[in-house]
Amino acid sequence: MDLSFTVLNLLLIYFFFMSAQPLLELINVKKKYSTTEVLKGISLKVQKGDFIGIFGPSGSGKSTLLHIAGGLDTPTEGKVFLFNTRIDILPENERDKIRKGKVAYIFQFHYLLEDFTVWENIEIFAHLLGVEKKQIPSKVEKLLRFLRLEHRKNFKPSQLSGGERQRVAIARALVADPLLILADEPTGNLDSHQSEEIFTYFHRLNKKGITFVVVSHNENLKKFLNKTYYINDGILSDKLPS
Ligand SMILES: Nc1ncnc2c1ncn2[C@@H]1O[C@H](COP(=O)(O)OP(=O)(O)OP(=O)(O)O)[C@@H](O)[C@H]1O
Ligand SMILES: [Mg+2]
DSSP: OOHHHHHHHHHHHHHHHHHHSOSEEEEEEEEEETTEEEEEEEEEEEOTTOEEEEEOOTTSSHHHHHHHHTTSSOOSEEEEEETTEEOTTSOHHHHHHHHTTTEEEEOSSOOOOTTSOHHHHHHHHHHHTTOOGGGHHHHHHHHHHHTTOGGGTTOOGGGSOHHHHHHHHHHHHHTTOOSEEEEESTTTTSOHHHHHHHHHHHHHHHHTTOEEEEEOSOGGGGGGOSEEEEEETTEEESSOOO
16 A cells, blocks of 8 residues: 555544544542532533533532633542643643643632733733743733723723723733633623623634633523533533423
């Protein structure tokens, strides 16, 4: 058989196999705090381009799950693969190398730096995430435009509305061009109009190829999702619990 033909076939098989690999995979993840088992064996695959929503009552383990998925916390049992690397058994600095710039978090309480302006909040994050220095000003500008924050760039967080603060947190999360965004109650403190706006931004970013896992109580998110999960009593299901 022609050698170049065989090599080409092997390459095609390799690329097909790699493109089918999930960005993130949790296998039978359990988490116990002293005697309480919060996660009781959760498996989840996140494929490139997914827009996944996870719903569940307060205290059901949504944040715990998201922290474990992004390597901010480790499971008591089970495996977590991020970009095909098992991260739950890696030391913190190794986990950090794998997710740096590629995985972004948007938290409910966005921890903006109160003494710095909107522009500086994004700029500082860009430096921390290793974005090339020359590229930072144009990236910050583009994000401010995209999130309609240009007129607030010299404001400090205390001078912003809840929706504007959340948009700064989103800009910060986007500055290193992540592949995967993990968002924990990103509209927790916002009214329905502001929430809709945030979900619309997410939707637009998802259409550009960014993968999302969003934990929320907000039912309006559902129309944007391609997969919906529910967490209840430590178990994840794609069916609404009865
Ligand atoms: N560090 C911790 N030590 C002990 N228990 C914890 C810890 N973190 C979370 N828990 C417990 O785990 C359970 C799940 O918490 P988690 O924050 O994941 O819930 P949640 O679904 O995100 O809730 P909410 O919707 O209120 O944000 C809760 O009962 C909580 O008390
Ligand atoms: Mg939570």
